[in-house]
Amino acid sequence: MKVKIAVAGGVTGGHLYPALSVLEFLSEKVDTEVLYFTVKGKLEEKVLSESKYRTYSLNVQGLIRPIYSFKNIPRVLKIFNNKKRVLKKLKEFNPDIVFVTGGYVSYPVGLSAYKLNIPLYIHEQNVIPGLSNLKLSKFAEKIFVSFESSIDYFPEDVKEKIIVSGNPVRIKTKGELKFETPTILIVGGSGGSEFLNELACKLANKMKNYNFILSSGGKKVKCKEKNLKVFPYIDNMYDYYRSISCAITRGGATTIYELLYFEVPSIVIPWEGSTESHQIENAKQIVKSKLGYMIKEKEVNLNDLVSKIEILVQRERKILNKKNPAKIIVEEILKEVKK
Numbered sequence: 001m002k003v004k005i006a007v008a009g010g011v012t013g014g015h016l017y018p019a020l021s022v023l024e025f026l027s028e029k030v031d032t033e034v035l036y037f038t039v040k041g042k043l044e045e046k047v048l049s050e051s052k053y054r055t056y057s058l059n060v061q062g063l064i065r066p067i068y069s070f071k072n073i074p075r076v077l078k079i080f081n082n083k084k085r086v087l088k089k090l091k092e093f094n095p096d097i098v099f100v101t102g103g104y105v106s107y108p109v110g111l112s113a114y115k116l117n118i119p120l121y122i123h124e125q126n127v128i129p130g131l132s133n134l135k136l137s138k139f140a141e142k143i144f145v146s147f148e149s150s151i152d153y154f155p156e157d158v159k160e161k162i163i164v165s166g167n168p169v170r171i172k173t174k175g176e177l178k179f180e181t182p183t184i185l186i187v188g189g190s191g192g193s194e195f196l197n198e199l200a201c202k203l204a205n206k207m208k209n210y211n212f213i214l215s216s217g218g219k220k221v222k223c224k225e226k227n228l229k230v231f232p233y234i235d236n237m238y239d240y241y242r243s244i245s246c247a248i249t250r251g252g253a254t255t256i257y258e259l260l261y262f263e264v265p266s267i268v269i270p271w272e273g274s275t276e277s278h279q280i281e282n283a284k285q286i287v288k289s290k291l292g293y294m295i296k297e298k299e300v301n302l303n304d305l306v307s308k309i310e311i312l313v314q315r316e317r318k319i320l321n322k323k324n325p326a327k328i329i330v331e332e333i334l335k336e337v338k339k
């Protein structure tokens with residue numbers, strides 16, 4: 001059996017990695033031919049250049065909020081211009097299924113799938129669904145969500161198509177890591193966070209008996225502390241999640257799901273500039289599952305943070321063997337293709 005699948009979802013790691021996790025699982029099961037719609041110059045073009053998947057680059061931009069801003073006119077025009085290119089490419093490729101994971105690139109791809117009568121599956125990472133996925137939900141055959149509470153945000157007439165699958169986790173390892181000293185990972189999402197970079201410096205300076213690892217997103221780090229190791233990006237997050245004592249992160253949905261999946265004791269400081277403050281809703285999942293704390297940026301206090309870290313690092317870490325949500329989505333894809 002061979003599956004031809006067209007995929008879109010990127011610009012940030014939060015949209016890209018769940019899609020890649022599904023493709024990895026699918027390729028393990030069956031012979032797979034992939035066409036990935038990418039956004040010019042964005043993260044997915046770099047990551048996918050090292051993969052065996054075929055790509056098709058689009059020159060589109062996301063919409064500025066509020067939506068009815070005149071600045072959006074050229075952006076909407078770009079989306080419309082690209083729609084014709086997508087439709088043509090998709091028709092040529094003629095996939096069995098189209099799978100999108102949100103972000104503005106998903107919209108023209110999902111809409112074209114619907115026009116061409118190709119089954120459309122969508123995955124939403126965030127508790128509050130993104131605009132593209134929400135608009136595409138009525139055209140989709142199946143809608144996968146990471147969290148049960150997302151269901152409330154979808155229109156009534158699409159709810160029967162929703163499956164609470166969880167968020168596909170990417171398992172990429174370079175080998176087991178072992179830390180002698182309690183180690184705290186600080187990561188501000190796929191693009192990094194200047195706020196967390198600064199906080200990492202303050203914490204490393206105040207907590208000399210702990211090791212800190214920071215994924216800076218290539219953004220400036222203004223200190224050189226002995227107990228702070230800085231990487232512009234970490235490729236093998238899987239290895240770190242399994243071996244650290246605790247994490248301090250932003251509230252990106254994919255990061256949040258990974259923390260839940262690997263049961264990492266965590267402190268989440270959501271980025272409040274996110275659309276509709278959706279990172280706050282994501283972060284609440286950590287509190288709900290009693291895995292750690294959510295602190296609003298304005299309420300961050302160094303002494304309070306130190307005591308929270310001291311509590312979290314006491315928790316015992318377990319190595320767990322859970323079902324990857326990617327498997328649930330792959331099973332549904334295979335059922336659809338076999339129809």
Ligand SMILES: CC(=O)N[C@H]1[C@@H](OP(=O)(O)OP(=O)(O)OC[C@H]2O[C@@H](n3ccc(=O)[nH]c3=O)[C@H](O)[C@@H]2O)O[C@H](CO)[C@@H](O)[C@@H]1O
Pocket residue numbers: 012013014015017102125126187188189190191215232233234235236237251252253254255256258274279282
């Ligand atoms: C600024 C922005 O638009 N943020 C959004 C974006 O976040 P962003 O891309 O920052 O997404 P997430 O925090 O959800 O996910 C980041 C992903 O990158 C990986 N990673 C990160 C750092 C690193 O060094 N190495 C690495 O592999 C993480 O393990 C994770 O898989 O998409 C998310 C999912 O739709 C949204 O919830 C966020 O609000």
